[in-house]
Amino acid sequence: MSDVTLYHWEPNANSGKPMLALMEKGVEFESHYLDLLNFDQHQPDYLAINPQGTIPAMTHRHPEMGDRVLTESTAIMEYVDAAFPGPKLMPDDPKDQWRVRWWMKFIDQWLAPSFSMIGWSVFIGPAxxxxDPKELEAAIDRIPLPERRVAWRKAIYGAFGEEEMKESQRRVAVGIRMLEDALSQREWLACDEYSLADINGFNSTYALPLSQPDLANDEKTPHILEWLRKVYERPATKKTWAMGKTDMVKRVKLLERS
Incomplete structure (x- = not known):
């Protein structure tokens, strides 16, 4: 029985970040799959672990410090890198460390919410x-965080406003330009070595050629496409994505070289 249990959905966005970090470090973990579309994250057994009802969460049985419960995907990644042996995912140089954290914050606060709004509008909401409407309302009422109840209602009932969607699309376009510029200067996103910034970025942007074909393609953003392919080709990424259970994981196949 592993000392680490990860509660996650698909190897995508927030769930994919600690999954891939654990794989890169070579940390064995018990996978506890939560079906987000069936609201598993709001059931009592999971709320006992993470009362906020957000995915992912990780538990770590520490031999000296006892059981630890960790939430928030980016913070979990940093914990994984610091707490376990294996390849380092944070560079030694302080400026490179700053750049890693800068990019993770930018993706978490700027890009990811916009991707999420677009994705919820076209995928999660319709799914x-x-x-049954009564079951849906009951499920929404069980969501602990009020702001998450608002977001779920908007997603389910297609209530994102036109201005909200336009702003999300604008932010995505700005983010793509910034990513392309950064990746034209360095081998990886934050520095010249693979880092947590690449894990964070990949899990939010791997489907860009599919979701934003006019903005992200081999002609307009060659550095982004090469970066995505290099991350996808890593053994840890392959193992992580093999854990997916829905058709969503098939989207990553678009990164295979012809």
């Missing part, structure tokens, strides 16, 4: 909307 969940097929359920």
């Amino acid at each position: 969940v909307r097929k359920k």
